[in-house]
Amino acid sequence: MGEKANVGVIGLGRLGSLYATYLQTRIQHANLVAVSDVREAAAEAFAKENHVPKWFKNYKDLLAEKAVDSVLVVTPTSTHKEVVIEAARQRKAIFCEKPLSLSLDEAVAMSSAIEETGVFFQMGFMRHFDKGYAAAKRKIDEGLIGEPIVFKSSSRDPFRPSLEYLDPRQSGGLITDCGIHDIDLARWYFGEVRSVHSIGGILAYPEISEIGDVDNAIVTLQFESGALGVIDMSRSGIYGYDIRTEILGTKGTLQIGYLRETPLMVLTKDGVTHDAVPYFMERFEQAYIAQLENFAENVTLGRPPSITCADGLAALRISLAATLSLKEARPVAVVAGEG
Amino acid sequence: MGEKANVGVIGLGRLGSLYATYLQTRIQHANLVAVSDVREAAAEAFAKENHVPKWFKNYKDLLAEKAVDSVLVVTPTSTHKEVVIEAARQRKAIFCEKPLSLSLDEAVAMSSAIEETGVFFQMGFMRHFDKGYAAAKRKIDEGLIGEPIVFKSSSRDPFRPSLEYLDPRQSGGLITDCGIHDIDLARWYFGEVRSVHSIGGILAYPEISEIGDVDNAIVTLQFESGALGVIDMSRSGIYGYDIRTEILGTKGTLQIGYLRETPLMVLTKDGVTHDAVPYFMERFEQAYIAQLENFAENVTLGRPPSITCADGLAALRISLAATLSLKEARPVAVVAGEG
Amino acid sequence: MGEKANVGVIGLGRLGSLYATYLQTRIQHANLVAVSDVREAAAEAFAKENHVPKWFKNYKDLLAEKAVDSVLVVTPTSTHKEVVIEAARQRKAIFCEKPLSLSLDEAVAMSSAIEETGVFFQMGFMRHFDKGYAAAKRKIDEGLIGEPIVFKSSSRDPFRPSLEYLDPRQSGGLITDCGIHDIDLARWYFGEVRSVHSIGGILAYPEISEIGDVDNAIVTLQFESGALGVIDMSRSGIYGYDIRTEILGTKGTLQIGYLRETPLMVLTKDGVTHDAVPYFMERFEQAYIAQLENFAENVTLGRPPSITCADGLAALRISLAATLSLKEARPVAVVAGEG
């Protein structure tokens, strides 16, 4: 691999377009050499506007390009298996956006293909690259808070995405779509999860019932270590995009997150007011960019992936168990062999 | 009833002594006319130092006093039933510290005695009188946050009390001793609870195993309304006494709590630092005083109790269900008739 | 002196009544034995309601009482000289509310009387007893921030007091009435002041021009040590009672103050909001009480005053120099001998 990874981006949706733009302007260790999207016109338009040498309608054509040594898989989750396995066959270094898949069987198949081909594969969980979450990881590893014993995490969207987006057949449902970030953090900080229990409801948007999901949920976790965890997820944060995590240790506690976007306070007779974080790009742009740089560096420097396919598989296993718990209203064991 | 309640304090432990002192110095609508404690010398010493006209070893003697029209029951929880029922027989207005009892049967017996005698009875849950919690209640009632849909509450002690204090036979265990405040808030803000599920562990203090309790626990709640709740409790807050509650509504969210005790920030090369709230008296002194004033006002003005025996019974029913859930590792229904 | 100081309160205005009430209910080392007020009926009513043994119209009668060994002088500032000197003659231990006087000549006369009689005299500057300000003093003395080099302090009232109250002949004007607290802090933390320069204006309340004062002002200070300082004062804080101080040192910085009264945050689409501190009693009640306890302890234990008459005189000298600077639009030297 040369000094820079030559990257193709597969999927130019909201996140794929951002990733491609970052690659073109913000990432030191990568060149953007190709893009693909089933909407061919979109691919062409993006490529022309952003001076990307090649564009394709069919991702297989992108994967067939020799100039492409690495790919970002940013297609709908239901297509991840097919794209990732083909990319592995073509011996590309792979970055795959979360979640790995919506199906354990598919995820296991992807995992096998990666193992067999030996290609580089890195999962996309951008929170690892947020300054706050990364600093928390370092402090835990340094022993600053002693043994971590309670994990609390909260993910709230400021509004309801479209029902089409939310459809569990596309999104995996609230827990897999939204909570998987928190589940991944839980594993990162605390290790493996033994069992989960979920409660949830349609509390803010009655129309969610049409798609068979919930708009608010709480999942409790028991870790292999005996530690405890809880994640609450909401599609109705209303006041802003609110992502907060707390890690209680035997010697101290860490709190990650913030609520104010603009460094301005307004003080009147009605009180002291500031704004909130509007949405995910305001909160995590730095993390998304750092994540891509890390991928490109790992690829070009021959380093192992920062987040593995096994991490993606394990997080999915937990989110599916939690989704089952919600359905069956009982605690569900998370069994690695069960996948 | 006259202008001021003539109050006897039964039990001069840590909280009972404080209550008696407040009655003597801070409460407008009460006179402290008698105290009792099984440690007779302590009762005498307190009375003499604080100019309390009468003191007793046996609470029954205090209850027999005609000058006493109201009593605070601040004895160990295991004695609440006996004292409260006797106080009801003597037609005293009663304030009973939380929890009502450690046993549903006892609590039901107390409830019956109060109903039969028709005496005034107010449960002690001081958080209702904290400025933050009280303002939150008003804002919810005014509709400011729309429909309340998710309740989150956290109660952390900064250190482990003595094993003697913690013994579940005395304290009721972590959930009843500590979480009952959060459970009561949950009912106050959200109404009745349908089912609970708990997880917990001995994560900070191995010696807790001797007394058959846990030192950290998380309880999820499903309300009759469909709303969701979660309470986390810890004996190992370490950094301070941290009591925080969050109420997510369909139109907004409320957060109650704070972390800084002294209005001082220290900024050095090592960062920006402030202290935390040391313990419950620093956090809730104002609330304890307001609670006593409210009791005395209700009694003297002939108003109904702000928190009823039924509230105490319902909170206990939930805390016992949550404790059972912890033991049996399954969700437990909260059935009012079951008590 | 016995176990408790036997205190008479001279002046039952807003602050005097509070002091008297605190003495009666909150102060361990004091008995309230007499009150006086030129409004005799007010004195009588207060005494009867609060079980104070004696009341007087004329403070001299109070001072003639043998049962009174200590007095709080909480009369209008213009009468301080007369009352304090008479109290000194009667050999009472004296607590005098700030400012010492509105005139340097008077202040010097008071100082002489105290020196000559050797009575105990403590100035009232309650911020010394605020937990935040007191902790800051300790940290400076411990060397935590190295050498203190810049002092910044801000005092804002949430609304305009009555013109009668504000009249400089009564209040001394904005700088002496309001800024003297900050001036006193400046001396406490940084030592003596060499020169001052002031700017000010009538910016919020045109009617202030009637009484010949300003409603906003900024005073810069040069300390003997070379350190720098600035105080801004406002009668138009509007949003709340905002008292903040910052001390920049060569190794760190301290910030004292806070803005939130109720531990509640409201998060809606319009932003994140909390209330502010309404007024001085909400901010400084603890400090006022601690100040009285400290006075009573110093008196009964034979300790020296925590804040001396010389401190009151020095602060006045600076506030008068700053007031002169405002009038003459030039820097003014603060010369101790000039008083």
Place this chain on the structure above:
Amino acid sequence: MGEKANVGVIGLGRLGSLYATYLQTRIQHANLVAVSDVREAAAEAFAKENHVPKWFKNYKDLLAEKAVDSVLVVTPTSTHKEVVIEAARQRKAIFCEKPLSLSLDEAVAMSSAIEETGVFFQMGFMRHFDKGYAAAKRKIDEGLIGEPIVFKSSSRDPFRPSLEYLDPRQSGGLITDCGIHDIDLARWYFGEVRSVHSIGGILAYPEISEIGDVDNAIVTLQFESGALGVIDMSRSGIYGYDIRTEILGTKGTLQIGYLRETPLMVLTKDGVTHDAVPYFMERFEQAYIAQLENFAENVTLGRPPSITCADGLAALRISLAATLSLKEARPVAVVAGEG
């Protein structure tokens, strides 16, 4: 002018290199077509590494290029006059980094050249493009806080730059180098300044005496409107880069600024701690980028400059008056005609 400005960057020091990099990667409305630096090798290296078509040792050669229609002047301040006047002669659109000059005579000459040639000229004061400062401006203009009456601003560096950098012959001294940002904000929010008064000292770094400057200073301002202002500046912020501004109005107050860089709080027995903002790039990167985009947009869309040469001149006049006040220890009038 075409769709994008074709920009040459003159001066590749710390800030010039950043500007050039931003132009290359972050600015929509600009192409970076040339760079120049007296250190020719540096210019060549930068150009080659960043794919800049042309590089020069002599800025005049850059200005002679037809492909260049706009320039950023980021050379040492002492050269601004020469470079800007030559750029005006060559009819380039000009962006000039603050301060405009260190000399009023030079600044006036620059102003004349710009007027005579009619070229586009925009001053660099990046705080106008910070989200907090920009939002504050909007809120003032909307009347949210009524009439602005007191301006407070604080600029603190976390450490001492090199003496070479600080030398007043290069930097203009503390007030012009550092405080000119605050002075510019003062004018932006409050309008013209009538007089200033400064105090200052060498309080943290004795070696500053070698170069004839101070390391801490406080400047008070009186505006034409009668409003009051104060700016404190420090080279010894120690704990971080701390930039805060407060605007007191007759109906409310605005506070701009923040102290925490990483969204992480650490809570232990020693207190609650977070980090501070390390330095100016962490605080103002977004503003620097927005400032360049605004310049490029104004140039390509034919809009007037957001900050004019007259603004740069007026701010300089105030900073020089404040510097004179520091030297002569007296209030100094700011007279526009005097320049």
